[in-house]
Amino acid sequence: MAELVLAAATPHNPLLWRAMNDPVPDDLQPIAANFARIREAVAAHEVDALVVIGTDHVRQFFYDNSPAFVVGKAESYHGTWENEVRTFGMEYVELAGHRELADEITGRTVLPETIDLAVSLEWRLDHSYVIPLQYVRPELDLPVVPIHTNASMPPVPSVRRFVALGEHLRDAIERWDSDARVGILTSGHMANDVGGPRTFAGSPDPDFDEAAAAWMRDGDLEGAIRVCSDFQRLLEAGCMTYQYLNAVAALAAMGGRPADFAEVTPSRFASSLFFLWGSR
Amino acid sequence: MSKYMVDKFIRAVELSDAAVAAYVADPAGVVDAWLAGAGGPTGPSDDRELTPAERDAFAARDYEALYALGAHPYLLWHFTEAVYEHEYTPDSGWRELVERYRAAVAPQGIVDYIP
Numbered sequence: 001m002a003e004l005v006l007a008a009a010t011p012h013n014p015l016l017w018r019a020m021n022d023p024v025p026d027d028l029q030p031i032a033a034n035f036a037r038i039r040e041a042v043a044a045h046e047v048d049a050l051v052v053i054g055t056d057h058v059r060q061f062f063y064d065n066s067p068a069f070v071v072g073k074a075e076s077y078h079g080t081w082e083n084e085v086r087t088f089g090m091e092y093v094e095l096a097g098h099r100e101l102a103d104e105i106t107g108r109t110v111l112p113e114t115i116d117l118a119v120s121l122e123w124r125l126d127h128s129y130v131i132p133l134q135y136v137r138p139e140l141d142l143p144v145v146p147i148h149t150n151a152s153m154p155p156v157p158s159v160r161r162f163v164a165l166g167e168h169l170r171d172a173i174e175r176w177d178s179d180a181r182v183g184i185l186t187s188g189h190m191a192n193d194v195g196g197p198r199t200f201a202g203s204p205d206p207d208f209d210e211a212a213a214a215w216m217r218d219g220d221l222e223g224a225i226r227v228c229s230d231f232q233r234l235l236e237a238g239c240m241t242y243q244y245l246n247a248v249a250a251l252a253a254m255g256g257r258p259a260d261f262a263e264v265t266p267s268r269f270a271s272s273l274f275f276l277w278g279s280r
Numbered sequence: 281m282s283k284y285m286v287d288k289f290i291r292a293v294e295l296s297d298a299a300v301a302a303y304v305a306d307p308a309g310v311v312d313a314w315l316a317g318a319g320g321p322t323g324p325s326d327d328r329e330l331t332p333a334e335r336d337a338f339a340a341r342d343y344e345a346l347y348a349l350g351a352h353p354y355l356l357w358h359f360t361e362a363v364y365e366h367e368y369t370p371d372s373g374w375r376e377l378v379e380r381y382r383a384a385v386a387p388q389g390i391v392d393y394i395p
Contacts, residue, residue, distance in 0.1 A: 057354060058287075058291065058352065058354065058355055059295065062287070062288070062291060063284050063287065063288075063395055064288075081295065082295065082296060082297055083294055083295050083296070083297075083358065083362070086297055086300075086362070087358060087361060087362065152352075152354060153352075154394045155394075193353075194353065194354050194357055195352070195353025195354045195355070195356050195357035195358075195385075196353045196385065196390060197382070197385055197386040197388070197389060197390065198382075198386075199353075199357060199378060199381065199382050199385075200378050200382070201382065235390060236390065239353045239354060239390075239393075240354065
C-alpha cells in the first residue's frame, strides 16, 4: 500500500518571487531558510508524488461556478497566469499530473462517502500551487494532484470539511495499491489582508497568528476547529486569512499530531507559516 | 447593485495584459464596450450589466467607490495595481499606491463583498 510519508504547510506569497532573490534581504533570510528546510525534508523522504492543496485566487474558479473542493485529474497542468507573470514576475511552468492517485482520491465512479469533491481535467494552476512547488521542489519533477479549496469566495466550506478533506486524503493514500511514497504540500496564510483595510501593513492580527501557530505546534486540532468555525473572526483577521484552513487540512491528514517543525516567520510581509510533519 | 458583475468586469480586465492596456487607455470606452458585448438571451451565457454608479466608478478608476460597492477586496487590489502601475514615478510607486489604496478603504472597514 502507498504511504503518506510527509506533510508540509508553507506560504505562497507571490511577492516573495521578486523580493527573495540573491542576495536575499536580511528580513527574508529566515523565510528562505524555512523553505530550504522543507525542500530538504521532501528530498530526504524520497517522495514519489505530491498532493498539493491550495486555493485558486479567483482565476480558474469564479462565482459563475464556485466549487468547495476540486481535485485535478489532468495528465498535466500549465502553471501560473498572465496577470501573475505581470504582477509578480512569475515564470510559466509545466507540471505532470498523477491521474492514478487522483482517481484514488475522488473515486472513479462514485465519490467518497465522507466528502463531495469536484474534479477538473483542464486547470491552469495559480501561484498558490506554483510558488510552493518552486521553493520546495525546484526541479518540478514530481507528479502532482492539485486540490483547490474555496477559501476566498464565500460561502466557503466549514473548517470541519477541511478536516474531512485531510482525513480522507490519508485514507485514500493508505488504501492505494501502490508502493508510492506520497507527500502532502499545502499552502495558505496566517492572518493576511489583501485589498481590505489592513492591506500590506504587516500582520493584521498577531494574536490570531500566535494561536494558530500553537494549534500546529501542540497538535490542537480541536482548538483550530473551535476558532476557525467563526468565519467573522477570521475575516476580521484579514480577507485572505481563511486560507489558513489549508494547514488545518494537513494537520488532520497527519492525525492531529503535533508538527515536527512549526514556525511562523515574521518579515516585511504578513507572517509566513512553516509547518512540517515527517516520518524520518 | 451587483457585486457579481463588478467582480466579473474586474476579472475581464485584470486577467489579461491586453485588456489592462486597453482599459488604461480609455476606461469609459472599455467599460461601455464590455457592457455592449453581453451574450443576451440566445447567445453564449455571458450576462453583463452594471448600475450607473458601478459603471461610473469603473470609468473613473475609482477604487474607493468600488470598495464601497462591494468589490471582492483581493480582486479590487490587484485591479487597482494593474490599472495604476503605469503612473508610477521614481518618487511614487507601488508602496505609495498601497498607502493611497489603504487610506481610501480603511475608513470603510470591512464591507460585505459577498455577491
